Amino acid sequence: MFRSGLTCPGCGSSNIVDDDLYSQAQLVCTDCGSVVSEGTLADDPVGGSGVQRLKALCQILRVNAEIEDQSEKYYKEAYQHESFINVTLQKKEILAGCCLLVSCRMRNWPITMGTISCLLDADFNVVGATYKEMMKILNIKAPIVNVTDVMEAHSQEYKMSSYPEELAENSKDLTRRAVALVELAADSWIVTGRKPIPIMMAAVYLGWQSLKPNQHRLRMSLEKFCQLAQVKKCRAAMTRIAEMKEMLCKLGKELPWLRGAVTPDNVIPQVDDILQNRHALLRRAMRAHEDTLQAECQTSSADPPTEQTAPSQITEHVDQTPSASSVEQCEPNPERAEPPADKEANLHTAPEQSDAQESPDPAPNWGKRVLFAPPCVVHPKKRRAAQPELQDVNGDEEISDSEIDSYLRTPREVRDFALTQKMLSDEGKS
């Protein structure tokens, strides 16, 4: 079979053929006999050819014929491109996996990159890089992966059905519960921007615990659970679990029949009720939150706003979504201090505030003032304090000689430095 579009680096001919006679796949120039590309030595028991690998993957994932055909098409197209024509066999396999990934996405049968890298036993970062390159070469756009869509496929990996009743859970119930938890997490900003697999793992774990919140389950750690389920644990799932528990507590607090505080330790048995009544609980929680904000506004009305004289119109900070965060402006009263969120926005975005002005005391970030906010806002990373910047530079100032001299070595220094370098390099050689 002739390979179009390839030229032999040896003689420049375009008569390149596939040579599958031997165990390695090779592309050979029929004119001069030089090997244009070859796979690495066959460590791979499954087979050398990338297309074969692709077919194998399709079978493992049980994709339909459409997806298989589409991915083959993409693979053949990408494979011929110069970026991929001479790469190792492993990279070709990864490319096959990526083509499959994108075809699955386009046909609404999404899988995660993590899954692909697991199946290919490849480094996740390499898979990611290959995926991006392939997308650029093929010039296609794939719809994003919705976590809830992947949830079903993911939760089926957890083999929890063949255990004694205290621990067992069938896949269907588990999936349903996990999907509900993921949806709730998505509404409270836990999902956006994060890798999907730790979230799904956290959802399955918490879902499993909440379906039968007996002592066995509640006491079981994530580690143990993953062992039981024969799934590889990922560390990020621990933080997701904590975040989700926090979110559940915020909602659980509003359950009218509960006495005592709802803490991450005792919230799991309530999850059932929380999920059943989540809309109502959300409304109550938001209202309660607004009330607290109002109360705070009242108390801070004595605060004379030095920077502003009128309420900002930047943002109303009212989130209309039935789900997530809401910060409402303090009730219309033009003289009152604005919600610190606005104030903070003004302060932080006022450019190059010179030190002469009223110093902006870093106002509490807006994340702390809303009911639900992305965790990266609520717990911001500590940034290095900005250096006091050079103000009023026009680029054409005089440059003092002394300053420039401070960057130059004295002759003595030069001698010492050269000597030391020589000594070190001699040492290195001997």
Added chain:
Amino acid sequence: MQLSSFTWKLLKILDQVDQVRCGVMDESALERYFDDSIANDSAFILGEELGLQSPAPLLHDSTPSVQNSSFLSTKSERSSELGDELDLSFLPDDLSTQEEPSQDDTAGSQTSVLDMSQDSGIGVNFTSQDSAAAEPRQEASVSGLRTIVSPFCPMTPMTPMTPMTPVTERSGIIPQLQNIVSTVNLGCPLDLKFIALQARNAEYNPKRFAAVIMRIREPRTTALIFSSGKMVCTGAKSEEQSRLAARKYARVVQKLGFPARFLDFKIQNMVASCDVCFPIRLEGLVLTHQQFSSYEPELFPGLIYRMVKPRIVLLIFVSGKVVLTGAKERAEIYEAFENIYPILKGFRKQ
């Protein structure tokens, strides 16, 4: 009444200024605008607050006479005119010469343009008037690099911050420049080993990279100096700082004995960041703006938005923080942000 005579005077001047291609306002709108300002007291104290909020300190030459470049540089005089009677002497005699500011002044006028838009940005928050109307001034200022911006410079305390034509709500947020990358040609081949030996602030590891890495303290920047004489300067926070830093590096090289010059200084890339202070549903954004966005949470937590006009890449994060990069000029950054802000806000309400 003093105010109305000012109105008439300024209207006449504006006739001329219109030729300078502000392009955003018309006379009837102007009159409306002034009528509004008369009705509203806050306009009078605005000038005061502007003085307080001025981000850039006074220029060294703060005399009222404006012989040089754009009359925008007279921003400095604002403070001297706070609350005083109207003084129109700031306006240059011959407005038509303002059309094309000279090359050297571009940076200056751009800064002034920028400063003005900064002012208006802050002003929006202060006025109890319709802040929505503040848009066109910033628009005018960012879209036209070389044109003089709105004649309603905040030079007189009478100038209310609300512009004439109400447009879509403006963000009031100014992206902060974080990094500027520039290149310059020193115009002579260089002996990198010699430079690395003679300079304290240089490192040179030919096996790793074929250039000397030099650093200076003020402005805090890093330069890559190649043997061909070309140099890359990174880390500055403004165009002027980048230029000053590049000149300092050139001076160091000069002092080492090379006939270094300063040719073809060019800003290659500008990076800025800002915070819209509300969370953003990236999944939704990628659905509605599919042709521009790329969002792969497995690979990167932010959404990569490739804006076509201006050609800027934005990294948008769930926290509301936005990074803008790929600009050759400051105005492109501002324009890009003003383009994306309504989109992001639209997302918030959904």
